[in-house]
Amino acid sequence: MSLLRQFVNRMTVAKCLRSVAAALLVLLPIQVLAAGSAVVLMYHRFGEARFPSTNIRVEQFEAQLKHLRDGGYTVVPLADVIAAINDGATLRERAVAITIDDAYRSVFGVAYPLFRADGIPFTVFVSTNAVDEGRPAYMTWEQMREMAAHGASFANHGASHTSVIERRENETDAERLVRVSEDVEKGWQRLTEELDPLPGAFAYPYGEYDRPAADLLRDMGYVSFGQHSGAVGPLSDNRALPRFPMAEPFGDMAQFRTKVASLPMPALAVEPWDPIVTTAKPSIDVTLGESDARFGELACFVSGQGSVKVGWYEKERKFAVGPEKPFARGRQRVNCTAPRNDGRYLWFSHPWIVQPTQGENP
Numbered sequence: 001m002s003l004l005r006q007f008v009n010r011m012t013v014a015k016c017l018r019s020v021a022a023a024l025l026v027l028l029p030i031q032v033l034a035a036g037s038a039v040v041l042m043y044h045r046f047g048e049a050r051f052p053s054t055n056i057r058v059e060q061f062e063a064q065l066k067h068l069r070d071g072g073y074t075v076v077p078l079a080d081v082i083a084a085i086n087d088g089a090t091l092r093e094r095a096v097a098i099t100i101d102d103a104y105r106s107v108f109g110v111a112y113p114l115f116r117a118d119g120i121p122f123t124v125f126v127s128t129n130a131v132d133e134g135r136p137a138y139m140t141w142e143q144m145r146e147m148a149a150h151g152a153s154f155a156n157h158g159a160s161h162t163s164v165i166e167r168r169e170n171e172t173d174a175e176r177l178v179r180v181s182e183d184v185e186k187g188w189q190r191l192t193e194e195l196d197p198l199p200g201a202f203a204y205p206y207g208e209y210d211r212p213a214a215d216l217l218r219d220m221g222y223v224s225f226g227q228h229s230g231a232v233g234p235l236s237d238n239r240a241l242p243r244f245p246m247a248e249p250f251g252d253m254a255q256f257r258t259k260v261a262s263l264p265m266p267a268l269a270v271e272p273w274d275p276i277v278t279t280a281k282p283s284i285d286v287t288l289g290e291s292d293a294r295f296g297e298l299a300c301f302v303s304g305q306g307s308v309k310v311g312w313y314e315k316e317r318k319f320a321v322g323p324e325k326p327f328a329r330g331r332q333r334v335n336c337t338a339p340r341n342d343g344r345y346l347w348f349s350h351p352w353i354v355q356p357t358q359g360e361n362p
């Protein structure tokens, strides 16, 4: 059987299982859903002001940690979140996991002393080639081993940090997927040689994925994280779990409080699910499950356009949303929130990657 055929078969089975699971979950009391949710934060650099889009200033970061401490949150190891997703293990109310991508040097120099002082667990998604090449911007394996002894865990971010959707010239889709799987395997291999890494977790470089690569990662046994916002819960699609990106532009404390308090929006279906689109005005249909949120007050915001209209097919059950003006090419996003009576919000996000149509010059 061809590699691709195997993917298709597994995908169909997984799809059926997911529908059954979704149907069953609708019947569960809302408390059960809330007990299984967590917020995953994503950082890159700390106190490296030269890179504002991926950096968090030290005073912002300290204020965030203080809020987690004082606000009734429990920072849990990412392994706990993965166990909840894979096996339905219960998470504490207000569980938050901290992830850091790429293994930059400022993790060791700036963040680690703060984490260690407070006994806070955290997970670094390492792109192993950069470390192996000894690039000065990255931590050394020795530094990571020291952190591992004090609450850090390490997970797979691929070896080369190549986007999984990147296509080489004259490469077929099957060849691309083989190349991606080899890069993921190599990353895992190097991690296991140097550390005792966290199995079964992958973070997409640049947060980019498409359906074939997402299915491949799932078939390789990974739950995979993107860079679109939102809380994680039992209905989350483990091929592309949301994380809240934390960087200077999103470092505002009011925003941070709302994000860490957020709960997953029960999206039973998102169509089309694949983020890759060749139209500048994409749209998705989202089917909602049961919730005590006020879906009548659902508000959606699109990259660079602010608030956009939501079109309801069925009141508080199924809606369509997309940009009102054409997107530029590249990574775009929609974020939707709905309030609950306790002041917390359900959060849903979907990424789009706008690509040129075939034959068009990229």
Ligand SMILES: [Zn+2]
Binding pocket: 101, 102, 127, 157, 161, 204, 205, 206
């Ligand atoms: Zn990265």
